[in-house]
Amino acid sequence: MPKRPPPAQPDLRLVKAEAEIYDLMRTPETTADRVKRLQLEARALAVEQVEALEAVLMQAAMLAREIAEGGDAYPVGAREIAGRLAADLPSKSETLKAIVSRTL
Numbered sequence: 298m299p300k301r302p303p304p305a306q307p308d309l310r311l312v313k314a315e316a317e318i319y320d321l322m323r324t325p326e327t328t329a330d331r332v333k334r335l336q337l338e339a340r341a342l343a344v345e346q347v348e349a350l351e352a353v354l355m356q357a358a359m360l361a362r363e364i365a366e367g368g369d370a371y372p373v374g375a376r377e378i379a380g381r382l383a384a385d386l387p388s389k390s391e392t393l394k395a396i397v398s399r400t401l
Contacts, residue, residue: 354393357382
């Protein structure tokens, strides 16, 4: 009796969760609608990037505070600059947060 080849694997493909499903019953998007949609997407991405900057500024402020309080292990000039950054960066982050919240 000849050996049968193993059954072929089905061609299953995963679709990313973010993938947009096109509605065939929907009328085509007008240029104006597309511009509005793209502008909304651009604004959302800009807000995400500003929020990421806020987080990085807060991390930098914590690191600067550690250096400022690090004692003689760090050079005097580095401690002074780090101290100023530790005092200044949180307020800059809060300012960015306020600007973003006003634009939403």
